[in-house]
Amino acid sequence: MSNILIINLKRFGDIYSTAHLVNSITTNNPQAKISLLVYKEFDSAALNLSNVQEVLTIDRKQILTYKKNDIFSDGFAIDAFYGQVQEIKNKAWDKVLNYSNDPVSTYLTSYLSNSDNNHVGIKYSNKLTAKASSDWDIVFNDVLTTFPETPINFVDTYHHMMNVEKIRDGQKLVTSTSHNESAFKNINFIRKTEVKEGKNLNIVGIQLFTSQKEKNIPRETILKLVKKLLEADEYYPILLLAPTSEERNYAAAINEEFENKLVSVEADFKAIPSVLLNVDLLITPDTAVKHIADLIDTPTLEISLGASPMFKQGLLNESSLILTPRVDTRAFSKKDLVKKGDSCFKVSSKDIFSTIEFMLNNKSEITLSKGLSLYRPQLDKMGTFYSCLAGEYNLEKEVRRLTSRQVLANLFEFDNGDQILYKISSSFSSEIFPYLKEEKASVTDATKKLLGTLRSLLQTNENKKKIADFVNSLDHLLLEADKSSLTAIPVLMFRSRIEALDSSSFEESIKEVESLLYELKTDIQKVYSCIKDIELRILDDNKERLQERYSQSSQVQA
Amino acid sequence: MVHVSPIDVHSYEIKTAKTDFKVPVVNEVHLHSVYNPIKEATTLINKHADVLKAKTDVLIFGLGFGYHVVEAISFLKEHHGDDFRIIVIDPNNDVVNDCLKIHNFDPKNVIIYSGEQIESLYSDVNLVSFLIDKPAVIPHPASFNLYGDYFKSFLTYKAKKQTATICNNIQSEILREYIFTKSEEENLELMIDEQVQTKRHIDNDLDFLMLAFNHMTKDRNETPISGAL
Numbered sequence: 100m101s102n103i104l105i106i107n108l109k110r111f112g113d114i115y116s117t118a119h120l121v122n123s124i125t126t127n128n129p130q131a132k133i134s135l136l137v138y139k140e141f142d143s144a145a146l147n148l149s150n151v152q153e154v155l156t157i158d159r160k161q162i163l164t165y166k167k168n169d170i171f172s173d174g175f176a177i178d179a180f181y182g183q184v185q186e187i188k189n190k191a192w193d194k195v196l197n198y199s200n201d202p203v204s205t206y207l208t209s210y211l212s213n214s215d216n217n218h219v220g221i222k223y224s225n226k227l228t229a230k231a232s233s234d235w236d237i238v239f240n241d242v243l244t245t246f247p248e249t250p251i252n253f254v255d256t257y258h259h260m261m262n263v264e265k266i267r268d269g270q271k272l273v274t275s276t277s278h279n280e281s282a283f284k285n286i287n288f289i290r291k292t293e294v295k296e297g298k299n300l301n302i303v304g305i306q307l308f309t310s311q312k313e314k315n316i317p318r319e320t321i322l323k324l325v326k327k328l329l330e331a332d333e334y335y336p337i338l339l340l341a342p343t344s345e346e347r348n349y350a351a352a353i354n355e356e357f358e359n360k361l362v363s364v365e366a367d368f369k370a371i372p373s374v375l376l377n378v379d380l381l382i383t384p385d386t387a388v389k390h391i392a393d394l395i396d397t398p399t400l401e402i403s404l405g406a407s408p409m410f411k412q413g414l415l416n417e418s419s420l421i422l423t424p425r426v427d428t429r430a431f432s433k434k435d436l437v438k439k440g441d442s443c444f445k446v447s448s449k450d451i452f453s454t455i456e457f458m459l460n461n462k463s464e465i466t467l468s469k470g471l472s473l474y475r476p477q478l479d480k481m482g483t484f485y486s487c488l489a490g491e492y493n494l495e496k497e498v499r500r501l502t503s504r505q506v507l508a509n510l511f512e513f514d515n516g517d518q519i520l521y522k523i524s525s526s527f528s529s530e531i532f533p534y535l536k537e538e539k540a541s542v543t544d545a546t547k548k549l550l551g552t553l554r555s556l557l558q559t560n561e562n563k564k565k566i567a568d569f570v571n572s573l574d575h576l577l578l579e580a581d582k583s584s585l586t587a588i589p590v591l592m593f594r595s596r597i598e599a600l601d602s603s604s605f606e607e608s609i610k611e612v613e614s615l616l617y618e619l620k621t622d623i624q625k626v627y628s629c630i631k632d633i634e635l636r637i638l639d640d641n642k643e644r645l646q647e648r649y650s651q652s653s654q655v656q657a
Numbered sequence: 658m659v660h661v662s663p664i665d666v667h668s669y670e671i672k673t674a675k676t677d678f679k680v681p682v683v684n685e686v687h688l689h690s691v692y693n694p695i696k697e698a699t700t701l702i703n704k705h706a707d708v709l710k711a712k713t714d715v716l717i718f719g720l721g722f723g724y725h726v727v728e729a730i731s732f733l734k735e736h737h738g739d740d741f742r743i744i745v746i747d748p749n750n751d752v753v754n755d756c757l758k759i760h761n762f763d764p765k766n767v768i769i770y771s772g773e774q775i776e777s778l779y780s781d782v783n784l785v786s787f788l789i790d791k792p793a794v795i796p797h798p799a800s801f802n803l804y805g806d807y808f809k810s811f812l813t814y815k816a817k818k819q820t821a822t823i824c825n826n827i828q829s830e831i832l833r834e835y836i837f838t839k840s841e842e843e844n845l846e847l848m849i850d851e852q853v854q855t856k857r858h859i860d861n862d863l864d865f866l867m868l869a870f871n872h873m874t875k876d877r878n879e880t881p882i883s884g885a886l
Contacts, residue, residue, distance in 0.1 A: 157873075159873060161786075161789060162870075162873070162874065163873075163874060164789045165785075165789065166874045167874075168789075169815045169816060170779060170788075170814050170815065170816055171779070171785060171788075171789070171816055172779065172780070172816040172817070172822070172823050172825075172826040173816070173818060173823045173844065173845040174822075174823035174824060174825065174826030174827045175782065175785055175826050176845075176870075176874065177823070177827065177832065177836070177845060177867075177870060178826065178827045178828055178829060178832060180866070180869075180870050180873075181827075181829055181832045181866065182828075182829065184866060184869075185829070201872075202868075202869075202872040203869045203872045203873045206865045206866070206868045206869035206872065207865070207866075207869050209865040210862055210863075210865035210866050210869065223859075223865065225858055225859040225860075226857065226858055226859075227856070227857070227858075227859065
């Protein structure tokens with residue numbers, strides 16, 4: 100039996116995405132007992148996850164009220180916190196997973212994990228250095244936070260961190276029979292009454308609200324989209340909202356534009372899965388509802404706006420799609436959004452409607468406005484990656500994102516199959532050779548710096564005065580981690596390992612650094628092999644295409 | 658043990674209202690109507706009807722002889738059944754004791770804090786956890802005016818921040834001992850910043866807990882998964 104504690108101190112959507120990992124763990128190991136630690140204000144999401152034995156909470160609001168309010172002694176705050184955490188500490192955990200990877204969850208993991216071997220993800224050592232349980236933790240903590248592209252999404256990374264095979268099937272959410280019956284009855288009624296003769300009617304749910312206004316689909320876009328859907332015989336829109344006065348007012352304002360004839364479905368977290376099970380397609384910005392739809396395999400079109408971390412936390416269902424302004428023109432985090440501002444390219448109702456037609460009506464062409472892209476989740480052996488299905492893209496960014504995934508597979512000696520190489524060679528041709536050439540130059544550069552560092556390290560054995568040179572060389576090598584080239588990935592991992600070194604003597608440190616440098620050398624060579632593989636694959640595919648074309652034209656002549 | 662009264666009382670007598678109900682008179686101030694204390698109590702509670710319909714926790718400043726508390730109980734029972742709590746704060750022990758000879762309040766629903774110093778009230782964990790749930794507040798006008806300084810002190814109270822003092826409000830012995838050993842700091846935040854955050858080596862697991870607490874109470878914005886730790 101395995102008692103596993105997953106610490107997730109993030110918001111509703113992030114808590115829902117935990118369900119993928121919970122499902123995989125309990126399917127692979129039915130004896131596993133999973134407990135989820137969340138902030139109490141978000142426990143309504145956690146309580147809806149299947150296969151979670153216990154939802155444990157920290158009442159952050161209570162503790163903050165004690166702490167921030169001058170009338171209450173800070174003693175109450177720290178005592179309440181201690182009491183709530185101590186209840187958790189008193190249980191015996193076989194594994195503590197630092198899922199949310201923020202400072203609070205990391206310190207809690209350090210406090211709750213009672214040995215060096217029972218944590219997953221980063222915790223702090225007694226010397227307050229970040230301690231990873233595996234190299235996948237380093238990918239999560241260092242590569243995904245720093246490298247400009249996203250080679251792998253969070254859900255897949257968690258699976259690799261836990262060393263558990265991802266299982267797609269299974270009931271990941273708790274639903275209620277009464278909600279299911281009610282949703283089916285009501286939506287079926289709409290189907291029967293609104294269907295036109297000889298036509299198939301698709302119910303399209305439109306999620307109106309997110310917690311951040313920059314992520315919302317603009318009101319005008321929703322109005323025009325609803326109008327288009329109503330005018331088409333094959334679709335019927337329903338508005339989806341949470342039971343709050345703000346959302347009710349917004350839905351009412353939209354409905355007023357249609358003489359109050361629209362159907363609005365108000366559903367809390369308990370009921371919304373039942374509603375989503377009965378729609379044919381969900382249109383949504385980046386919200387918790389998107390994650391719920393993903394868990395119950397409802398096809399979804401995500402409109403990714405504002406600071407939505409599309410590649411890190413995008414949809415996983417292969418029947419879903421993600422519509423976004425071109426990725427090189429937009430931000431993916433709040434910090435970047437403040438720095439860069441929003442993309443100048445806007446998603447219109449025409450773009451959404453064209454995509455709906457493609458998804459539901461088998462239309463073969465998608466017409467998108469300038470500066471937009473449509474991504475599809477696809478599977479490979481490492482998990483889910485995103486490929487551009489239509490629209491514009493920045494060639495270098497696109498290729499770097501896909502090749503960085505292949506680099507990751509190579510670094511972990513993971514047999515990732517052929518999908519990425521096929522994707523790159525089928526989507527791009529020799530136009531990417533200049534980019535690959537630059538990457539090879541970066542490899543050469545990094546290798547030179549690495550060999551220089553090794554040389555100066557070996558010289559410190561003979562002459563301790565050479566330490567300054569060695570440190571200098573090492574600093575130069577570590578600067579490679581800040582570049583946007585593929586070599587940054589192994590250097591980021593190397594940097595993390597260096598920072599975590601815990602040697603008791605100078606001589607021991609030197610030995611460990613030397614060993615890490617040789618590992619890095621091997622890893623950089625793997626990056627080079629990856630680049631070569633892509634080049635060769637493109638050349639081979641080009642050769643095949645040319646031969647095919649030649650043989651076709653020979654046949655014609657004959 | 659000598660109990661120091663938090664208020665200054667120089668006279669106390671009990672009179673009878675026109676409707677035969679008893680009325681305490683403290684420092685020559687009648688705490689209820691000498692004509693019809695029940696009607697006065699009903700009027701008071703009706704004035705707060707909206708908030709009493711919305712909330713099940715009620716904080717009453719001043720007990721007197723409790724007629725308004727009886728009315729409040731009746732109102733709350735009607736709207737919330739048995740699911741309500743009333744806490745009454747009154748600085749005058751003598752009046753409270755006499756009130757309890759007249760009324761038998763169910764301790765399941767009504768708790769009275771009588772003759773307590775302000776600091777002692779704010780050290781009571783049950784009262785404090787009641788207060789953070791934001792109860793409805795009903796001042797009994799006559800009591801509130803008579804004991805104005807007392808209730809003003811209650812409403813403007815500021816808890817002491819010194820680490821040695823906050824230990825008085827910590828139930829856990831282990832935690833109390835841990836913080837007390839670092840008690841020279843001005844406050845908890847400073848203690849964590851100066852004595853825990855600066856450590857090069859963690860020698861007590863509670864250090865991790867302090868650091869978690871510090872981040873949780875300082876970082877009010879949601880921290881996305883970002884920034885290598």
